[in-house]
Amino acid sequence: MLVFVKFLENESLIDEQDLSTIEFSKRLRELTGWRVIATSMMSKGELVDYAFREIYSRGVDHAHVVLIKESNVHQDLYLSALIAKEVIERYGCKINVFGERSSDTSFGGLAGYVAGMMSMAYLRFVEKVVSIDDDGVRTVVDLDGEVEVKARLPVVLVPVGELYPPSPVSVREKLEARKKKPIITEAELREAPKLLLVGMRKPTYRKRLGVKLASVEELADVIKRIAGGQI
Amino acid sequence: MRALLFATGAALDRTIRELSSAASITSNEHYLFTYSEACRDKLKLKAPFFIRKGWCAEKTNPPPVLELKASLKDIIESIGIRYVFLDDSPLSFWVAPLLAGELRAAFISDVVGARREKGNVVLSKPLQEERVLGDYALQVELLVAIVRKGFPAVSTDFVEVELEKINIERKSKGELEYLGARERVTSRLEKAEIVVGLGDGVMQSGSLDLSLELAKALGAEHAVTKPLVEKQVAPRERMVGVSGKRISPRVYIALGVSGSMYHLSGVLSAETIISVNKDDGALINAFSDYYYVGDLKEVLPKLLEHLRKKSP
Numbered sequence: 028m029l030v031f032v033k034f035l036e037n038e039s040l041i042d043e044q045d046l047s048t049i050e051f052s053k054r055l056r057e058l059t060g061w062r063v064i065a066t067s068m069m070s071k072g073e074l075v076d077y078a079f080r081e082i083y084s085r086g087v088d089h090a091h092v093v094l095i096k097e098s099n100v101h102q103d104l105y106l107s108a109l110i111a112k113e114v115i116e117r118y119g120c121k122i123n124v125f126g127e128r129s130s131d132t133s134f135g136g137l138a139g140y141v142a143g144m145m146s147m148a149y150l151r152f153v154e155k156v157v158s159i160d161d162d163g164v165r166t167v168v169d170l171d172g173e174v175e176v177k178a179r180l181p182v183v184l185v186p187v188g189e190l191y192p193p194s195p196v197s198v199r200e201k202l203e204a205r206k207k208k209p210i211i212t213e214a215e216l217r218e219a220p221k222l223l224l225v226g227m228r229k230p231t232y233r234k235r236l237g238v239k240l241a242s243v244e245e246l247a248d249v250i251k252r253i254a255g256g257q258i
Numbered sequence: 259m260r261a262l263l264f265a266t267g268a269a270l271d272r273t274i275r276e277l278s279s280a281a282s283i284t285s286n287e288h289y290l291f292t293y294s295e296a297c298r299d300k301l302k303l304k305a306p307f308f309i310r311k312g313w314c315a316e317k318t319n320p321p322p323v324l325e326l327k328a329s330l331k332d333i334i335e336s337i338g339i340r341y342v343f344l345d346d347s348p349l350s351f352w353v354a355p356l357l358a359g360e361l362r363a364a365f366i367s368d369v370v371g372a373r374r375e376k377g378n379v380v381l382s383k384p385l386q387e388e389r390v391l392g393d394y395a396l397q398v399e400l401l402v403a404i405v406r407k408g409f410p411a412v413s414t415d416f417v418e419v420e421l422e423k424i425n426i427e428r429k430s431k432g433e434l435e436y437l438g439a440r441e442r443v444t445s446r447l448e449k450a451e452i453v454v455g456l457g458d459g460v461m462q463s464g465s466l467d468l469s470l471e472l473a474k475a476l477g478a479e480h481a482v483t484k485p486l487v488e489k490q491v492a493p494r495e496r497m498v499g500v501s502g503k504r505i506s507p508r509v510y511i512a513l514g515v516s517g518s519m520y521h522l523s524g525v526l527s528a529e530t531i532i533s534v535n536k537d538d539g540a541l542i543n544a545f546s547d548y549y550y551v552g553d554l555k556e557v558l559p560k561l562l563e564h565l566r567k568k569s570p
Binding site for chain 1: 319321323348349352354355356357358359360361362363364365367368370380381384385388390391392393394395396398404433434435436437438452476478487488494495501511526530531532534543544545546547548549550551552560561564565
């Protein structure tokens with residue numbers, strides 16, 4: 028199975044949500060015995076070793092980094108999806124795990140986009156995987172209530188990150204991770220982005236009154252006035 | 259150019275107004291597809307701008323994701339839709355990227371602004387944990403976009419829309435098979451007029467019970483920040499923020515919420531924000547209409563007492 032990982036802070040820190048997706052993948056490994064392959068897209072080749080020591084120390088079996096030359100890959104979901112598709116096809120992964128809003132480079136939706144593009148079953152808000160066999164994966168998802176859904180394989184899964192807090196990393200795991208190397212490939216992009224980042228600016232928010240209240244009594248008066256009546 | 263609006267959930271009128279405002283940048287002919295309880299009542303929807311035709315699908319639980327996607331695809335292909343704008347409901351976040359991937363369309367979520375610049379459509383969305391806004395120029399003419407709640411809606415005259423009912427039948431052919439559903443007691447967060455938001459400060463000060471008492475006394479719903487879900491103090495359906503719900507209550511009272519943009523992005527369209535936090539420098543204060551600095555453990559008993567006092 029494949030787990031997609033995004034790095035933050037100048038590509039040196041694993042996105043917190045993806046620590047949960049790695050944890051989720053490890054639980055699936057316990058169910059299936061299948062290997063966990065972590066993959067990430069990075070533009071800074073010099074950080075790969077450091078970044079993947081971080082990933083290996085989290086207990087994945089293999090790691091694959093795709094070096095991207097064009098920074099715009101990080102800004103266009105379509106190009107990111109093409110790269111993800113190539114990696115999935117390379118390993119023939121039956122289960123592909125993505126973070127809810129993270130491994131998709133700020134866009135939200137990479138998981139679904141890849142599933143749509145590759146005609147795979149797609150499950151979001153996965154709370155629990157009940158069982159996996161050749162026939163499919165049986166899950167409990169959160170969609171207007173808890174729903175038990177069975178999906179055929181191959182499948183794209185997005186777990187509820189809050190339910191899979193990352194386990195702590197020991198010094199031994201960190202040392203072991205130093206011995207492992209990732210597979211590194213370069214992305215070949217033959218298509219143009221569908222969206223082009225043309226500018227970045229500071230957001231402006233609605234101006235609030237910003238009144239500092241001097242006492243609890245004042246606070247109560249404001250709540251009575253605005254929230255309506257007394258209780 | 260034709261745009262299709264897809265709306266679900268609560269506050270349908272406002273949602274459609276927001277979607278129409280975003281769509282007006284790209285198109286002058288709007289179509290509507292809704293998946294809503296309102297359909298059950300065969301309600302004539304009032305929508306802004308010119309909506310040429312509307313469809314509604316009866317709400318079923320759980321939502322038939324693949325069939326909804328197929329219906330959207332049928333509409334897009336049969337009437338030549340170029341732009342699809344969806345509300346930011348969990349259902350849209352499920353259906354939209356799947357649809358976009360299948361159609362190989364451009365996809366963008368969390369759209370908070372749209373404009374035309376030198377003839378090009380430019381869409382804005384927050385990046386880097388909401389710290390900056392990115393402006394994206396559309397390079398193709400098939401777009402699937404999720405519009406964030408609170409998108410600035412343009413005020414226009416209303417027109418009545420007749421909705422044609424679409425029967426959504428489950429026919430996933432084994433791709434997804436629903437084995438059973440347990441309907442959750444809805445938190446009614448999205449519809450609530452008053453919401454009391456509980457942050458980690460509530461836990462640190464041991465004020466959970468008093469905070470819930472305040473919410474109950476005000477007839478409010480309570481929402482939580484991510485740490486409270488992680489600590490399993492509240493279910494995920496009450497979480498507000500980037501990966502939780504986005505709400506627009508009349509009053510949002512934040513208790514012990516420090517104000518990370520992760521959480522704030524979910525409440526910024528509240529009409530009035532009142533906050534109580536022990537840290538004078540907390541970010542939430544800058545986003546509040548009224549704020550009080552104090553320890554919740556001391557503030558809440560006094561506040562409840564004052565609120566219960568009869569006015570002279």
